Amino acid sequence: MTHSAIRELLKVTEQPGCISFAGGLPSPDAFPLDEVAEVTQRILRDSGTRALQYGPTEGYRPLRAWIAEHYAPPDVTLSAENVLITTGSQQGLDLLGKIFLDPGDVVGVESPTYLAALQAWTAYEVEFAPIPSDHNGMQTSRLNSVWSLSLKFIYCQPNFQNPTGVTLTLSRREKLVAATAQRGIPIIEDDPYHALRFDGEHLPTLLSLAGRRQGGDGYAGHVIALGTFSKILSPGIRVGWIIAPEAVIHKLTLAKQGVDLHTAMLNQMIAYEMAHTGLIEQHIPAIIQMYRERRDAMLAALATHFPASVRWTMPQGGMFVWVYLPEQVDAASLLETSLEEQPEGPGPVAFVPGGPFHTQGGANTLRLNFSHSDIPTIHEGISRLGLALKKHLAVPALS
């Protein structure tokens, strides 16, 4: 089944009665709505013409400076000149493709990986070198198989990855940074869920480890980092950023000029006001608590309703659980079953089949989002999916 066919199929999730674990949406209850309304009013009152006027392509300077200060790891010195504001971090992926990638280039990716990264770079006619991952993230022991491909860069989501929810262990982070530094291969570190850790301690970012390796002397740019306000403030305002060496920021800025001139000023000013006043920081514990309870509910429901032949990941944060069905089960046809509305049936339930997150294979995997549904819905939805799965397993395959 093609990605477009799956998109078509998932349109049914808009109908009432359908429970959807398909989207990658934050909970609307996680939006600090009153604070955003207040801050926005203040911006329009005090700096309205600035918020509505054209702005610099590089971004709103106070926001760039805040990000440089707030996201500089202990061993890396960053300034506003190292930060480009992007229209969501998705635009960061496209811009990096625009300046770095030519047809036929090879990009290393975790397998599975973020679908829209594949989509963004496929437009530049590149090849992907999949690096298998397990419950500890990218298997760095498998990197040897890709070195011969002269990779343009390696793309990695180290924390609570989309789609698998897994986190790259510290020792693998160190190996990845060392091995790529040795070979002069840049890493694109995409870390949208960074702040949403429910258990355990934060691990150092790849950016931080690269700085430490280098001896804390400035910022050599081995790791280019993507970040976003989408998961801690609002995805709908489309404000993200790229941290890169000045020379790369300069090229990205020229590319961004042709692409959308600049990111909306009002939105950047909202993000800045929410960030530098501490309003985002204050709000994060409430998001974490909500999502942790939802993740726990989903893991418990999976244990209750799914057959023993099915396995899944145990995410320490983020928004997704990843499910491995028995080898012979095709998740896309399970989706067809689970979306069928039957008179006496339990009602439809949706998820995203795992195939499209892979460059090849993965037909027996699927992604479940736990951040967007409340706990009763999670219980009901996973129960429905368990029934669909049992029904599906009971039908002998045609082939």
Next chain:
Amino acid sequence: MTHSAIRELLKVTEQPGCISFAGGLPSPDAFPLDEVAEVTQRILRDSGTRALQYGPTEGYRPLRAWIAEHYAPPDVTLSAENVLITTGSQQGLDLLGKIFLDPGDVVGVESPTYLAALQAWTAYEVEFAPIPSDHNGMQTSRLNSVWSLSLKFIYCQPNFQNPTGVTLTLSRREKLVAATAQRGIPIIEDDPYHALRFDGEHLPTLLSLAGRRQGGDGYAGHVIALGTFSKILSPGIRVGWIIAPEAVIHKLTLAKQGVDLHTAMLNQMIAYEMAHTGLIEQHIPAIIQMYRERRDAMLAALATHFPASVRWTMPQGGMFVWVYLPEQVDAASLLETSLEEQPEGPGPVAFVPGGPFHTQGGANTLRLNFSHSDIPTIHEGISRLGLALKKHLAVPALS
């Protein structure tokens, strides 16, 4: 002088005392700030979670429907499915490049043309076929010279073009539409200043003429139209649109998914509320009056302060006047002169040299923006520029 060198030079315009006609900025006095503040507060209060959540890639449906209804010419039937919301109309240029252009393709452009269109499509490694223009816009009699180049499309700003300010006459519009229809070459009609006509009557758009030609039977898509809220509401919110056949919108949507997922929801909802309540429409006469007075002031100042050997355009709307210096004068070196701060001098004044708006030539032309400066500033700035010009003309060329 390269475009980057000019950008560097123009950084000086940020210093106090410098008068700048360089930017393409609307007047901040043209922003309906109170109305935007009120509407934004209402959106965040009544539909806040929608405004802050991810939205569909195609755009906010009520806005798409409003644009389809409001911008459908008499002979063209449009629906929301014909509209993609873009992150400013600059993104429309990039997306059209992404889906239509391959390296080596040839794009027909007015000469001079909008700089950032050249920039957006240069990224796709295309060639440009310049079609000369005069005070009546693109010289359609010169189209014969480009047909042999198998153009991918022709790009045209028919109203108050950026940079020249000129308007394509009705008979040339008809010729352009007929000649391209006959050869199956699409037109990209970019019309950001449409509503800002100060004198005379609105001419039918190319979209409208193509529909009329076709006999008012639906929308065949010969003309793809770009529009924006930048000049009638706010450029800083980055909301524009593309009108195209459904099949093209579908391709553009897939491309946009990889590029920035969707345009900010809050911004689309602000545009929709301002548009469908008539608040934008009500506000336009005030913008027109302000800009008309500024244009008149600039034309009068040019007549007073510029030598007889200099000519300029008489824009019927928009934001720019275009100046032709004597053949031997290089506008980029005039800019160096006019930016020089001298102890007893009149102070620096900035403009954009015309070269970068051309694919070749144009060194003796320059663009002046009249929308962003008040009338006393326009008088003072043009007087300074007249002095710089006289000084420049007095120095014999080195060569």
